[in-house]
Each structure stands twice: as structure tokens, then as C-alpha cells.
Amino acid sequence: MRAVSAVETTTTTHPWAIHAEGLQVRAGRHLAVNGLDLALPTGVHGLLGPNGAGKTTLMRALATVVSPAGGRLTLLGHPVDGRSELRAVRRSLGYLPQHFGYYPRFTVREFVGYLAWLKEMPRAGVAAAVQRAIDRVGLTSKADARMKTLSGGMLRRAGIAQAIVNDPRLLLLDEPTVGLDPEQRLDFRELLRDLGTDTCVLVSTHLVEDVVAACTDVVLVNEGRLVWRGTPEVLAAQGDAGHAGDSPAERGYSALLRQHRAEATR
Template sequence: MIRAVSAAETAPTTYPWAVRAEGLVVRAGRRLAVNGLNLTLGDGVHGLLGPNGAGKTTLMRALATVLKPAGGQLSLLGDDVTGRADLRRVRRALGYLPQHFGFYPRFTVREFVEYMAWLKEMPKAVIPGAVQRAVERVGLADRADSRMKTLSGGMLRRAGIAQAIVNDPQVLLLDEPTVGLDPEQRLDFRELLREIGLDSCVLVSTHLVEDVAAACTDVVLIDQGRLVWQGSAAELAERGRDGGVGDSATERGYAALLRAYRGQVSA
């Protein structure tokens, strides 16, 4: 007799927080780049802001399980990743675009994304369709069979985004994804982020505050490896309504929060 399967059994697993860090400490070489960070992130598009040297890239690498935390607790999709746990299940559900990513120059775009899908242990039968969809979503369908070495800087960045989203990740980590994209491509990218963020946790590290204001539902500001502020893009803009340094309310709010935090630290 065939047993009926309930909707609850087939529904995707949900987590109170896709990312949860408590007192997180991560080293970049000998430097303490993330120092006692507390952070929780759920579904949606989260912008990660901070000055150069704030610890953004180190944090992204720790969330991508590239760097092992030196202290504190870090859980991804309900799994503790600070110990010696098997990370394969978590990594299959991650998408990651680092600032600088490597590739075989003679690979075509399709071959590159297929190879990354294989590394993510995607089922062989679904890879061709997933690769085609990822390439189309980043606007590279007409260059899918071009070799990577022939692409412009912006196209390479889009190929990098394609490999990050090919497995429909539950947590998507993008470090400076809009570098090299022209204004039209950045608009398309913002729309893609909003689409992915409907049912996934997306964290975007960037220096372009206008991208955060346009695409992100939530903003995380860090400095010296610590959380300075977390709130909505609208709340960040409100911090800059009364003037200050910056060309937009969002930029002025960003600058005001950093100044206030540094004043408290030095007091």
C-alpha cells in the first residue's frame, strides 16, 4: 500500500536564521579581522557595508566556509560550522562569488559553470538545465560557448555570478559583484537579487551605497570587525536626511553612523 505524503514532508526545510554568528572571531593571517561579531540574517537581500579593512571580505570567506573561525559560534542553515563538522551538506546549499575568482582560460562559459556545478555535487541529470538557466539569468546566453579568456571584465563578473547561483543556493554570498558592470547591467543585477532574495538569504558586500539602497531590504554596517549597525535601507537613508558628508541621504547616513561609532570607541 502506498502511503500518502503530507505537504509538511515535502516542504523545504526552513531555519529561524540562515546565518547566525555569536561573538565570531576570524583571523586574516595574523590580523584579527572579525572581532566578536554578533549577526543574524534570514531570507532577503542584505547589504554589507564598511570602509576598507573593516573585515567584510574576511567575514564573507568565513560564511563561505573558506576560513575557519578562531572563536565564537557560527551556524549556517542550522548547522554549526565552527567545529570539525562535515561541511559538505552546507556547502551544497551555498553560492559564493569572491572578489577574485580563478578559472581555466580555455573553458567556455558553459564549461566553467558546469564545472562549478559538479564541484557543488549537483545531480548530473540536472546540471545542463541548471547551467543554461544560470547563464540566461546573468545575460550571457549569447556568449555561453565563448571561451572565458575572450570575455570583458564585466562579462567575467557575470560568469562568476552564474556559477554562484547555478545550484539555487539557500545562502548566496557576493563580494563586490557589480565591479565592472555597466549601469544597465547593474539595474538587471539588482532585479536578479530581489528575485533570489524572495526565498533565499543573500549577502552582498559592496562599496556602492546606491546598490544597497536600490536592492537591499536590510543593511549591515561593520567596522574594525565589529557590528556597527543593522537596519533597513530606509532607516539608513533617514539617518542622513539632515545633511552631512555624502551625495545622497543613504551615503550621509552611512558616514554619520561610522562617525558616531568611532566616537564611542575612542571615548
Template sequence: MRTISAAETAPATYAWSVHAEQLKVKAGRHLAVDGLDLRMQNGVHGLLGPNGAGKTTLMRALATVLRPAGGKLTILGQDVGGRGNLRQARRGLGYLPQEFGFYPRFTVREFVEYMAWLKEMPKHTIPGAAQRAIERVGLTTRADARMKTLSGGMLRRAGIAQAIVNNPLVLLLDEPTVGLDPEQRLDFRELLRDLAVDSCVLVSTHLVEDVVAACTDVLMVNEGRLVFQGDANTLIDHGGPNDAGDSPAERGYSALLRRARNGGVA
């Protein structure tokens, strides 16, 4: 049994769950995130932006998969851009990438338990934590089904289950609603609200309506820079009847994107 250090049990002293200053991150040789400033605390934060805006690269940096190329990035009080304690930060993270790997012959339960083990959760807590995570995403009846037999939507829910199994303080979800039907998306929104009570949740999506319905805070990036941060009502207020979109939120998004491309920042 590993001995838990005093540092690990000490109360959190950081002001922000996620804090980035002039953050630069490369995707290959391309500078995909360029001088981004960001502060986030508990709540549901929606991340919007066109394809190629840097959303996935930003998510990967926040998940400590990519090291920053410049600037400062602090996750749960750990400076992960320099010589910070990545292991300590990762224990408080949950991450669902756009595409996640798994062993096809694993059952859903085995997959979630295996991911809990990789996150260094105490062995005796893993079965119960896995069961709770599976129940929260609505896969109780499929818990002992093999991953290879699941539909696309069920696979996505299994991915969400592994992301929340350790009750993360920072939860990063990249396109989590892909493959979910309308009823499942409503359930997912309710789950987000529940998780956000004690966690900082960042959701990247192209579905503007999901962001408006579930998120307390909206972030928008374009060409690697943060061009908007505010609540959903403020996003909507930026739109007008002549802007593209089928809803007030989409028209607000279109207006902000047009302004950003013309050199303006909201």
C-alpha cells in the same frame, strides 16, 4: 548514483539561514572579525564598511572558507564553527569572491557546468541548471565563448552564474557589480530581488546606492564589529546636511561611520 539520505531531504528546522554569536575570524594573524553577532533570513542584505573593516573576511567565514577563531557560526542549521557538517552546508551555498579562478580556455558553459559538478549537483540536472544560470545573468549569446575572451563585466556575470547555478539557499556575493555598466547594474538589482524570494542573499559592496536600491536590510561593519543593522530608510535618517556624501544614503553612511569610529553604535 549516490543515495540521498533522509537527513538531506528532511524539512529545514533552523530559525535563521545565517546565525553568528560573538563570531571571531582571523585573516592571517589579524583578528579581522571580532565578536560579531548576526542573524539573517531570506531577503537581500547589503554589507557596507570601509576598506579593512572585515567584510571580505566575514564573507569567507560565511562561505566556510575560513574557520572561526571563536564564537559560534551556524549556516542552514549546521554549526560550521565546530564539528558541523560542512559538506551539507556547502550544498546550500553560492559564493562569488572578489577574485575567482577559472580555466581561461573553458567556455562560459563549461565553467558554470564544472562549478555545478564541484557542488555535487546531480549529473543529469547540470546542463539545464547551467543554461538557466547563464540566461539569468544575460550571457546567453556568449555561452560558448571562452572565458579568456570576456570583458571584465562579462567575467563578473559568469562568476554570478556559477554562484547561483545550484539555486542556493544562502548566496554570498563579494563586490558583484565591479565592472558592470549602469544598465547591467539595474538588471543585477532585479535579479537580486528575484533570488531573495527563496534565498538569503548577502551582498558586499562599496556602492551605497546599490544597497539602498536593492537591499531590504543593511549591515555595516567597522573594525570587525557590526555597528548598524536596519533598513535603508533608517540608514538615510542617520545622515544630515553637514555629513560627507553626494546622496542621502551616502550621508547616512558617513554619519554612522563617524559615530562608530568615535565609539558609538547605532
């Protein structure tokens, strides 16, 4: 064993958990994220945009799954351009992809514990951290059930549990509410609000109402670029009865996209 210095045990804070400048990311040969500038602090941030807007590609880049093709990306104060920096970021990162893999015969406890091991969590605290993550997503009674026996909504909650098991300082959730019933979505929103007090949470979703209910601000992207950023309240004020949507927030979202597309064709 080696001695741990005071520098290593001191909590480090950064003005921006995510800081991207002119970020470019490819999805195959396509430049799905093209010149994106974004700076996000602690809080819950909703990522909105139509299909093909580059949301999932952006999330994969922020999760260090794919490397940027251009621009600059800094996560938790670390520039994402070297192996040592990536390892430091990944220890403090939680990520739920849109589609995640798992071993069907693993129990929920084993699955979350395995991801805790991959994140290099100290062994002594893993069991308690796993149980806490499972409890927070409402799967206590299913902790020892095999993953293959879970419903779609339960699988999604198990995915959220593995994303939060290490108490990440940066949490990335891609379509986290898919498969959740209305009651579970309400519980999830409450969890997001709790997490956002000391974590930078970025939630990518098509459900505008989830963003309005749980997020401190909204990031709207289209064609790989930042279209608009503001609070849910300001988003709701952007539209009127002439725009598509069942709620003020949805109409505001439609209005901003329409305006962006009109400006792009000029």
C-alpha cells in the same frame, strides 16, 4: 543506487540562514572579525563598511573558506565545526569572491558546469541548471565563448552565474557589481530582488546605492564589529547635509561611521 528517505527530500527551513555569536576570524595574524553577533534570515542583505572593516574576511568565513578563530557560527542550521556539516552547507551555498579563478580556455558553459560538479549537483539536472544560470545573468549569447575572451563585466557575470547555478539557499556575493555598466547593474538589482524571495543573500559592496535599491536591510561593520543594522530607509534618515555623500543613503552611512568612531575614542 540507494533509496532516498522522506527526511532527505523534505525542504528544511531555519529561522536564521546565518547565525553568528561572538564570531572571531583571523586574516593572517590580524583578528579581522572580532566578536561579531549577526543573525540573517531569507532576504537580500547589504554588507557595508570602509576598507579594512573585515567584510571580505567575514564573507570568507561564511563561505567556509576559512575557519572561525572563536565564537559560534551556524549556517542553514548546521554548526560550522565539522567536515560533515561543511559538506552539507556547501551543497546549498553560492559564493562569488572578490577575485575568483577560472581556466581561461573553458567556455562560460564549461566553467559554470564545472562549479556545478564541484557542488555535487545531480548530473541529470546540471545542463538545464547551467543554461538557466547563464540566461539569468544575461550571457546567453556568450555561453560558448571562452572565458579568456570576456570583458571584465562579462567575467563578473559569469562569476555570478556559477554562484547561483545550484539555486543556493545561502548566497554570498563579494563586490558583485565591479565592472558592470549602469544597465547591467540595474539588471543585477532585479536579479537580487528575485533571488531574495526564497534565499538569504548577503552582498558586500562599496556602492551604497546598490544596497538601497536592492536590499531589504543593511548591515554596517567596522573593525570587525557590527556597528549598525536597519532598513535602507532608516539608513538614509541618519545623515544630513553636513555629512559626506551624494545621496541621503551615503550621508546616512557617513553619519553612522562618524558616530561609531567618536564613541570608540571616548
